[in-house]
Amino acid sequence: MTIDIITLLPELLTSPFQHSIMQRAQQKGHLEIRTHQLRDWGIGKSRQVDDYQYGGGAGMVIMAEPLSKCIEELKSKTTYDEIIFLTPDGERHNQGLANRLSLNKNLILICGHYKGIDQRIRDHYVTLEISIGDYVLSGGELAAAVLVDSIGRLLPGVLNDETSALFDSFQDGILAPPVYTRPAEILGRAVPPVLLSGHDKKIQEWRQEKSYESTKQRRPDLLDS
Numbered sequence: 226m227t228i229d230i231i232t233l234l235p236e237l238l239t240s241p242f243q244h245s246i247m248q249r250a251q252q253k254g255h256l257e258i259r260t261h262q263l264r265d266w267g268i269g270k271s272r273q274v275d276d277y278q279y280g281g282g283a284g285m286v287i288m289a290e291p292l293s294k295c296i297e298e299l300k301s302k303t304t305y306d307e308i309i310f311l312t313p314d315g316e317r318h319n320q321g322l323a324n325r326l327s328l329n330k331n332l333i334l335i336c337g338h339y340k341g342i343d344q345r346i347r348d349h350y351v352t353l354e355i356s357i358g359d360y361v362l363s364g365g366e367l368a369a370a371v372l373v374d375s376i377g378r379l380l381p382g383v384l385n386d387e388t389s390a391l392f393d394s395f396q397d398g399i400l401a402p403p404v405y406t407r408p409a410e411i412l413g414r415a416v417p418p419v420l421l422s423g424h425d426k427k428i429q430e431w432r433q434e435k436s437y438e439s440t441k442q443r444r445p446d447l448l449d450s
């Protein structure tokens with residue numbers, strides 16, 4: 226999969242993808258992340274990218290022209306499955322959406338700033354608008370990093386048996402069970418004996434039960450759907 230990210234702050238999008246699973250995904254060729262500095266398509270000598278909003282009001286708006294030029298240039302070289310705008314008023318991100326997006330080949334992510342982007346870009350180009358939760362971030366970059374991580378780890382070949390997504394929280398609609406490692410006892414607390422029993426069927430049953438208990442207690446809303 227290739228993901229083209231349009232941003233005014235490409236520096237915010239370097240480190241998140243240089244480590245661990247995201248790094249491996251790229252090294253193995255499963256994922257290519259390309260960031261594009263929107264200012265490179267800015268207008269005039271000052272490379273202007275934002276302007277006051279019509280109708281008045283505080284806050285700058287990212288202009289349509291630089292975004293349009295950038296998107297058109299990308300579209301002239303690649304066919305995109307989705308052009309996604311990261312915005313607090315978008316569809317709420319979740320595991321189901323990550324699963325769906327992981328089936329795509331080429332994506333554009335647009336990171337907004339200030340008051341947002343000119344509505345005409347949303348109307349003309351954007352095919353999907355995503356929010357990562359009900360709170361406001363200073364810009365779309367951190368949301369884009371979250372989105373890319375959640376998608377990238379699902380690409381075929383990225384995870385191995387040890388890091389498999391199959392048992393992640395949310396992957397089957399419920400939370401993950403508790404996990405333990407050595408020693409068998411510490412802080413006066415012992416590992417649940419069933420995990421030391423070697424009885425695989427009982428262990429799986431125990432994990433299922435703990436997952437269900439935890440979900441019922443912490444996120445009953447997940448059990449409703």
Ligand code: 6GU
Nearest residue numbers: 311312357358360362368
């Ligand atoms: Cl995608 N962008 C911004 N700026 N804030 C957010 C968000 C996105 N998702 C939640 N809050």
